Amino acid sequence: xxxxxxxxxxxxxxxxxxxxxxxxxxxxxxxxxxxxxxxxxxxxxxxxxxxxxxxxxxxxxxxxxxxxxxxxxxxxxxxxxxxxxxxxxxxxxxxxxxxxxxxxxxxxxxxxxxxxxxxxxxxxxxxxxxxxxxxxxxxxxxxxxxxxxxxxxxxxxxxxxxxxxxxxxxxxxxxxxxxxxxxxxxxxxxxxxxxxxxxxxxxxxxxxxxxxxxxxxxxxxxxxxxxxxxxxxxxxxxxxxxxxxxxxxxxxxxxxxxxxxxxxxxxxxxxxxxxxxxxxxxxxxxxxxxxxxxxxxxxxxxxxxxxxxxxxxxxxxxxxxxxxxxxxxxxxxxxxxxxxxxxxxxxxxxxxxxxxxxxxxxxxxxxxxxxxxxxxxxxxxxxxxxxxxxxxxxxxxxxxxxxxxxxxxxxxxxxxxxxxxxxxxxxxxxxx
Amino acid sequence: xxxxxxxxxxxxxxxxxxxxxxxxxxxxxxxxxxxxxxxxxxxxxxxxxxxxxxxxxxxxxxxxxxxxxxxxxxxxxxxxxxxxxxxxxxxxxxxxxxxxxxxxxxxxxxxxxxxxxxxxxxxxxxxxxxxxxxxxxxxxxxx
Numbered sequence: 001x002x003x004x005x006x007x008x009x010x011x012x013x014x015x016x017x018x019x020x021x022x023x024x025x026x027x028x029x030x031x032x033x034x035x036x037x038x039x040x041x042x043x044x045x046x047x048x049x050x051x052x053x054x055x056x057x058x059x060x061x062x063x064x065x066x067x068x069x070x071x072x073x074x075x076x077x078x079x080x081x082x083x084x085x086x087x088x089x090x091x092x093x094x095x096x097x098x099x100x101x102x103x104x105x106x107x108x109x110x111x112x113x114x115x116x117x118x119x120x121x122x123x124x125x126x127x128x129x130x131x132x133x134x135x136x137x138x139x140x141x142x143x144x145x146x147x148x149x150x151x152x153x154x155x156x157x158x159x160x161x162x163x164x165x166x167x168x169x170x171x172x173x174x175x176x177x178x179x180x181x182x183x184x185x186x187x188x189x190x191x192x193x194x195x196x197x198x199x200x201x202x203x204x205x206x207x208x209x210x211x212x213x214x215x216x217x218x219x220x221x222x223x224x225x226x227x228x229x230x231x232x233x234x235x236x237x238x239x240x241x242x243x244x245x246x247x248x249x250x251x252x253x254x255x256x257x258x259x260x261x262x263x264x265x266x267x268x269x270x271x272x273x274x275x276x277x278x279x280x281x282x283x284x285x286x287x288x289x290x291x292x293x294x295x296x297x298x299x300x301x302x303x304x305x306x307x308x309x310x311x312x313x314x315x316x317x318x319x320x321x322x323x324x325x326x327x328x329x330x331x332x333x334x335x336x337x338x339x340x341x342x343x344x345x346x347x348x349x350x351x352x353x354x355x356x357x358x359x360x361x362x363x364x365x366x367x368x369x370x371x372x373x374x375x376x377x378x379x380x381x382x383x384x385x386x387x388x389x390x391x392x393x394x395x396x397x398x399x400x401x402x403x404x405x406x407x408x409x410x411x412x413x414x415x416x417x418x419x420x421x422x423x424x425x426x427x428x429x430x431x432x
Numbered sequence: 433x434x435x436x437x438x439x440x441x442x443x444x445x446x447x448x449x450x451x452x453x454x455x456x457x458x459x460x461x462x463x464x465x466x467x468x469x470x471x472x473x474x475x476x477x478x479x480x481x482x483x484x485x486x487x488x489x490x491x492x493x494x495x496x497x498x499x500x501x502x503x504x505x506x507x508x509x510x511x512x513x514x515x516x517x518x519x520x521x522x523x524x525x526x527x528x529x530x531x532x533x534x535x536x537x538x539x540x541x542x543x544x545x546x547x548x549x550x551x552x553x554x555x556x557x558x559x560x561x562x563x564x565x566x567x568x569x570x571x572x573x574x575x
Contacts, residue, residue: 375441375497382439382478382501382548383530384469391473409473412443414495 003119003151004112007259008314015315016054019262022287024051027060030293033078036071037295057262057285058273062296065098068238073099079291089137090237100139100237101291107146109288110240113257114147117246120255121206121231123177125152130170132180133211134160139241140211144179147243153177160184163191170202178207182214182222182230189225199227208233210242213322213340217347219251232321238297239284245319253306253318260288263317264296265305268326279304279336281326282319300326302338330360330426332367335404339425342371345397351379351390357416362430371398372411379410433556433566434502436484437546440477441497444470452477452491459490464573465546467533480505480535480546482573502552505535505572507542507565515545518564525558527551537575539567544575 002008010018027048030037041047044061051057068076073096077084085104089097102110123129129148133140141159148155156173158166160180166188169175178185185207192199204226210233222230234254235242244261245254256263261284265274268281282299286292302325306318324338331337339358346352352373359370371394379390387410394408417424442448449468456463456479465480481487484500491498508514522529528550535544544567549555559566567575 377497377499380439380441380497380499382437382476382499384471384476387441387474387476388471410441410443412441412495413497415443 001119001122001124002312002314003116005313008116008255008257008316010259010315012315015259018259019287020051020054022259023054023057023262023285024048026285026287026289026293027051027295029078030295034076034293036067036076040295057264057296060285060295062271062283062298063294064298065238065300068098069096072096074101076292076294077101078293079103084291086142087137088139088142088237088241097137098237099292100239100241102240103290106240106289106291109260110143110243111146111150113240113243113260114143115150116147116257117208117233117243118144118147118151118153118177118179120246120248121177121208121229122249123148123151123153123206127151127153127176128156128173129153129177129179130156130158130166130173130175132158132160132166132178132184133242139235139237140179140181143235143241143243144208148177163188164195167192167195167197170204171197174203176203176205178204178226178228179233180207180209181211182209182218183212185209185222185226185230186218189222199225202227204228206231208242208246210234213324215321215340215344215347217344234319234322236299236301238292238294239286239299240289244284248310248312248314250311252310253320255310255314255316255318258317260286262287263305263319265303266298268298268300268302268329269331276305277307279320279323298326302326302329328426330358330369330428332360332369332404335402337369337402337404341401342398343425345401346373346394349394349397352376352394355416356425357411358426360426360428360430367430369404369406371406371408372416373408374413374416375410376413433504433560433568434552435480435505435546435567435569435572437501437503437548438479438481438484438488438491439499439501440479440491442475442477444472444474448475449477452496455490455494456481456487459486461487461490464537464575465533465535465544467531467546469531478531478533480572501548504547504549504552504555504559505567506545506547506559507539507567508545510538510541510543514543518545518559521559521562521564522547522555525554527555527558535572535575539565539571539575544572 040061086102131144135141206229231247233246235244245256265280274280302323303319324340355374357372391408462482530548
């Protein structure tokens, strides 16, 4: 199902004309109204009227997370405070949060792209959406809420937490759509099992899960345990919140709603644009936002754009699931390595659990990558050769995924530090 | 006939072995035999103890990875060539020894060797056929 075929299935030449027209507009707007961009464009030696084609986008300066922090809280707003209807912030755990402002029209836009996202998972006005994203400053809760209301579905604004109550309400109300983080779905499944409940008895048919990276293996697990269609949703506070991109039922990439959010992929180290299909940092220009338009915003998320047309009929560009963050990226012997790639390998092997740590050292002129993997009872044997076989097997799997050789070292259980939020996965001992 | 052995995964770090033995000592568990196999990265400590369930539980509670394996405690004549005779029987039966180590105590005039076979039942049969004495758990722990 497609919410707005006129835009979502727009023929490419027409879409590109629309993007160019909107790009010119947004550049005019920020140049006139946001001192930061006036300066940045002047430094880059480009004026809004110089933009004649979509390729001119590449001449525009980037906007970074640091620029947002430097202009905290409202320095990048392009409208007077009285025009702001809503303010959200990122869930950032360190330092000042990232702020996103919305005018009335921005909230309309958000409702629209979220309606598109929820329609991707088959949501209609007859559905009941159990929205277990947190309501509040976090964009997840209200974003889904606005989208569901735009479709005319019934929303249960249950927010996050209180898992037993979630399950009771899911069962009693007959919720058909679930929205939450992917990890929370697995927790729901665990608690439901403890309560002796079976998801095949529930009415859930699909869900939009996001706000954290997840893997294809995790999708298989979620779909099996919750007996529903699990689709990936992507967004970030800086751009609008959830609703920047969403998977369709083809499960072959997330459609970026590029009539509003213009995507490009760059090499995170050089800043150069990468050819279509290559993995790099996702950069987004908001084409239509009023309160806080961003030009070439570096998301720090690593993905690749997928060439070709999707079987669902949408012409909107597709991106792969988020593969990692540029902050986590390691360059080992010239190869870009993301901890998430190693995690995916470990998740896919039935013997291992994703408790691991990566240690990088420089021995002579070469970088060495050591992966410490915790031994559990499934792996453990009283025979040395069996344990060494396991080490070799993990090494081979990681090597074929990464393209570089690694050394796997088994570690005692619980010896790798656990943390509530982000585990410290990488220890870089290189002195460069 | 079979004897239960526990094995513990240890990283090659100073003090880990002392830690395991201290934990068992505090729990009142007596180690009757042990062997430590190691690589550059890790080691496997194998133990015969007087209370295997308690030992396994105590170590698991302390966060160790613990395995249980069935091994054979075989009486070996305590004289030159004694072990050779036993190994000949094992070889003749086409059995594969994964590893072996000596038990601390003697059983009457014999030494006791702990054998880990990949097929423990077949090994039991082959040894008994040749009149070799295999000690059961109770007998072994009370030596």
